[in-house]
Amino acid sequence: MAQLLQQAFSNDLFILALKLGFLLMLLPATLVLGWVELKLGAHMQHRLGPMYPGGFHGWAQTLADGIKFVLKENIIPLAADKFVFALVPFITMLGAALIFVVIPAGPNLVIEDLQVGAFYVLAASSIGVIGVLMAGWSSANKYSYMGALRAAAQLIAYELPLVLTVAAVAMLAGSLSLVDIVEAQGPNSATGLWIPFLFYQFLGFPVYVAAATAELTRPPFDMPVAEAELITGAFTEYTGIRFAFSFFAVEYISMIGLAALGAVLFFGGYLPPIPALDFVPGIFWLLLKTAIILFLLIWMRWTFPRLREDQLQKFAWKFLIPLSLVNIFVTGLIKLSPLA
Amino acid sequence: MSIDQRKVPAEPQEITGRLTGAGMLRTEEMVLNIGPQHPATHGVLRLKVTLNGERVIEGQPIIGYMHRGHEKLFEMRDFRQITNLCSRMDWLSGINNEIPLSIAVERLMELEVPRRATFLRVILIEINRILNHLMFTGSYGLELGATTPVMYAFREREVLQSVMEMVTGGRMHFGFFRPGGLKEDVPRGFPQAALKAIRQLIGAIPDYEDLLMGNEIFKERTVGIGVLDPDLALEYGVSGPILRGSGVGLDVRKADPYLNYDEFDFDVPVGPSGDSFDRYWVLIQEMRQSARIVEQALMDLPAGSHIGKVPKRLTLPPGEIYCRAENPLGELGYYVVSDGEAKPYRVKIRTPSFSNVSVIPHLLRGAYVPDLIAILGSMFFVVGDVDR
């Protein structure tokens, strides 16, 4: 049996199938996250949220929504650029799913441990914006176009602080590989204490959350979708399964992706909070830490109003970027101090 | 990041010219139709907006999508029917639409209204004012992207609406006032239920304040946005909370007391700066003042009849009269002309929303599209009241 397993794991095709299988797990994960967001949001508003589908607290609500989206008519506007229009869900989906390639769930449990992992994640997560631009352009709708332009403008604003915070973490770890970054948060050789980078990155983490929210176009930075102004922005003309994939699924997959990245960068990824809990599998800790950041994102979404596009630019350039530069400076001091 | 005062916007062309490299690129103005089917237009108001990028060059509200010919309808109906029809104009404040009409008929016919009826009228009117204000404060958050305040507002609305339903049987269109008094007296337990609902509302108002008014993002979006000059507001006949948000403390309840408003102790909140934030603030404060009035009226509620001596068939003597009242959105006036029939010869209605919408183009010039939504939401109007 063990030999059979060893044979299987040395087979490239099998490994590839495993990796693809892992990526496919993201689809049910979006359904779960969608349901959690519905329920949390509802309770924050003194409501019950979905209660009927599936029986127990409406657990099947998002599943039913998904089936509804599949059954709905796929409309392509007459004036739309049909090829680009149809291509959009694939591009946005690709950008969201590629993040997971380097997120480690254990020292060896990672699809591909790239040496430039952190850099790769930031690059991959920006692909989605191209999809949004394509959607806005090809829909032949003024609202969509404005939404797409806002998304493009937003990209410039949040990408820089995001890169700078990740750079500070990479400075601390001395590596861009996400596995190395997690391991660097392991027990300190001198003191034997497990200190996550959040301890040093008390400035970096809020900047990361703000920039990630902007990247996800979630409130308070949801100007590109802005239901009350642009009616879901770039995706106004999308219907049925295309809408579900290019908007809902992508939103939740990127949410999980960026939250998992945050867990890796600041909370110590798959490492347990204290060494005594080492026997629990690392993936549990990763999921728990991801869930904390996800809750934060959901919590903000149901509390805050939305900013204006120029105010986001102001916020990013006049506040977030100077703050992340200060953070890099502080990180440098920490790196030089005996603390590290 | 401080809440700084937004400077007077420069000419849009100048700004985009600077940004895009002064005439190197050809820019084009875009005409965007916002509405009549759009989540921010509260129904079927249409805004034709000329945009330069995100900046509004000109915005023109186009009304009439909900014209139902109320004034003409009134010429064919008797006063009981008109009372029920007129609550459909501003559907958020049904009972407030009924009162000036009832007063007009009473003054023309020299009917006497019992004291108990007057008190009950005040109570119902003020509860309805709170209902209306809750709706607008809640949905304003929704327009700015905060989904939660509207749900909290509806929680209190539901309680107050149950009180109204207990008395009138309706939840939106009450049709409860009659010339000379009320349709029927209130049921047992009404004062207690009303008091409980009002107390709950007062307990919940700090939540609304903290959730939006204390929020930095909300302040960024509303402070200094859509500043309405008091002179301009008066020129356009803007009234109610919007005028008071611009620093003019004009309230018909104080300026030209009807019913027995002069007996109650209440303040007229006035915001000094005329921006969206002050208009929103005025609404929240007015809820407090209305709650005060309801509490006072419930405490002093006298016993007696709910309707005065009214002839079976209401026939107005020939003549004309203008009666006004403080609708939740401003001054609502009925100009009734009678030729001695049971039906009015002509009823001209002056609705607050019409003036509020008329002044919008002045506020939109130079604003951004998101500001447009913020301004539109703070120029409180009901489309049914605009078009009638």
Add this chain to the structure above:
Amino acid sequence: MNENLPSPNGSGDPRKYKRTTFGVGLLKGLGITFRHLISPAVTVEYPDETDKPPPRSRGVIALKTENCTVCMLCARECPCWCIYIDGHKETRKEGKRSKKHNILDRFAIDYAICMYCGICVEVCPFDALFWSGEFEYAEHDITGLTHEMERLNQWMYSVLPPEVLDEGAEGPEVKSASQGEG
């Protein structure tokens, strides 16, 4: 802002709210939503549990067929003309004299037009029309909203007796809901 304008009266000053330190308001807002997250919801699960409408609730108009004398007052007073009444006269022998009776053939209300003002209930001189709190009568087709007298009569079962008036009220001039049907 016009700082030189006089400070507004009684209910405070909006400028007070405009000054805050950055971040406090955001945290306060988060606190409010979290407090609601952990407190029980206020909504009810509609089809399983319903709020009971009060007796005066204007849900649907019920008709007590045997009280109707085809006087047409309701149809004439209706502001939207949504009541359709047909009737004929019959002569019946009562002892020595023969008496003319109005017989109701059709009484229908088009609820697609009805604006629920209640004037018909108010004017009915023979207590044939009542308000019922029933509200679950949606139809798939707008024509299905014209309900005939059989259906209107069925709603009589859900008519509640009128509420007792407040202590301070004078003269109970409310007509009593019939006990005959239920």
